[in-house]
Amino acid sequence: MNCKKYFISGVVGFMIFSCAPRQEINYMKDIENISLDNSIKNSRSTIQPGDQLVITVTAKDMDVVKPFNQSYSSSATVTQYSVPSSNNLPQQLPVSGPTYIVDTDANITFPQIGTISAKDENLETFRTKLTNLISAYVKNPVVDLKLINFKVSVLGEVNKPGQYIIPDGSTTLLGALGLAGDLTPFGIRTNVLIVRNIDGQITKERVDLTSAQFINSPYYYLKQNDMVYVQPNANREKSARVDPNTGLYISVASVIASLVIGVLALTKN
Template identity: 75%
Template structure:
């Protein structure tokens, strides 16, 4: 009889192990994680390390040639576009004089010299350079591209990560498209966007099932916005199941088969 109780005990232990679950909800503190990511990377205006392509044009292009000298080499970056298939992003060369903003927030512009970008964005820097160039060129046209504009897309999307947007302009739908759209487990009516403007953190929950958010200030994304798509209840439930459950069931099945055989021998 003692052997019988030992066998029953082994079966009970195996079955208990099968029921063991583990809480692996990695993103319980996602607001804090996204907030930290945003504080680390966010800015609205230009800052040291930004890369700009600045080209000058006018009616007489020969006149503006001195202002289009390449003080830094042209760059090749990953060109992202909203995918219509499974094609990978392409490496695309962006032509034009490339300027790296130095640690003091300055660029060295041909013929003009040092130009500060502190507290400037694309629009205000364009106006500043247009004013400076007007002393040399009649009706100059200045084009500026921020070529390391990036946003982060996290959570229940097909391809989470940080995406560089070469034209410096994208919408929430555009960023989600780059990330391969939401998975079947993504909550579509509670998408989190974290933004940092001049040190002021804002967090907004967006309902993608409603068209009202198109008029929201979060429809068009800003530099280093962080987007998080939370998992639905089914995904969270699946995440809490011990990944070894299948192994436990297999072991329990083997033990049960052996037990049946031993009990049959004991009866005989």
Template identity: 75%
Template sequence: MILKKYFIYGFLSLAIFSCTPRQEINYMKDIESIALDNSIKNSRSTLQPGDQLIITITAKDLDVVKPFNQTYSSSSTITQYSNPSSNSLPQQIPVSGPTYSVDTDYNIVFPQVGKVSVQGENVESFRVKLAGLISQYVKDPVVDAKLINFRVSVVGEVTRPGTYVVPDGTTTIWGALGLAGDLTPFGVRQNVLVIRTVDGVITQNRIDLTSAQFINSPYYYLKQNDVIYVQPNSNREKAARVDPNTGLYISVASVLASLVIGVLALVKN
């Protein structure tokens, strides 16, 4: 009986100490004490080589703007992912339209206008710039521009690691983690790494998701091709080092222990 009690206590201790403490998975515990004064400029990504834009021009007289709208195949689509509103999987959204790519010199070639530089521009400022150029030919043109290949990657201790194309070309670190199904219980919430490449320069920053301070960080709003890495906690690392046959060994040991206890009981009787 004493040996059996030791086995029970041992399994209970293992179960208790292997659990992640509840307070470690709370987010932004001091949210109420932090002013959400993040500048709007951090939410706008400047356009980069390789970006793809769907651009359409409209006006009161649609015939006048036809030369500014290149033809395209409606079957040519790019898949984006919607941010899930609940625990459901992100939905794929096909988008299509006249598509323009930013070349290595930060230019796009637009019908009737020619090369237009996008360097230092975000989607909104570029829309205003292009409208100004077209207004030389068309009265009160309306420019609709959307970034359709805005990608972020989420890897490490998340439910669905991968690369996601985000609608409208803007998202926060919360949006990206939502697409990836949130962190697993083994993810370190106090040390999430964001890797960013802008104009060929690679930077990185570590974020504490349990503090609201990071909302004021320039890494709160994600940029094109950002990579989020969630490192595993010590419990996951220990589990990775454990022999995959450990469970089998424990089962065999338990069976042997039960047999020993049974034999001892018979001997005593």
């Protein structure tokens, strides 16, 4: 009987140990109390060296703008991912056109105009700058500007870790996590790490997804080359250190224990 009690106690203890503790999984519970003014200010990224800009100029007379649609850089198709809605998978969106690579001094070389500085410019202000420069040659030009290599990395306890190229050069932290299939049940939602390169300086910020306060953080809208890391909880770390054959060992031990108990029962009879 003592063997039987020890066996039952061991099984119960194992089940208690293996159960993951309940953790908060709701996002932004206090959203209704948070002002969104600051988040709007943080939504626009400045153009960075290495960015690839697709710039297309149109006008009423398309023959007039032809000289402005020549590119000195590659115009190869670049695959982007749209942010999924609900449970839909992200869609691949091919983008191509006259492509300009921002050099190390934050300049591009544009047809007919020459060197144009994009330093401290975001897409909207740079579009306006280009429009004003081209207006000296063309009446009422329309400039279409896209950042086609805006990418972020999402790693750790998410369902689809990897690097994602974002259309329109803008996404939020929640949008990037959506592309990565959301956090797994083992991801710590109160301590998500964001690593960012600002003018050559590496910065780190930890975000609590369960609080809407992070909407007003500069890290709510992600920037070019941001890295998001979701830390695993203690149970995931413990399971990673456990021998993968542990389940087999427990099963074998259970069979042996059952046989021992059966033998003891027959012996007493």
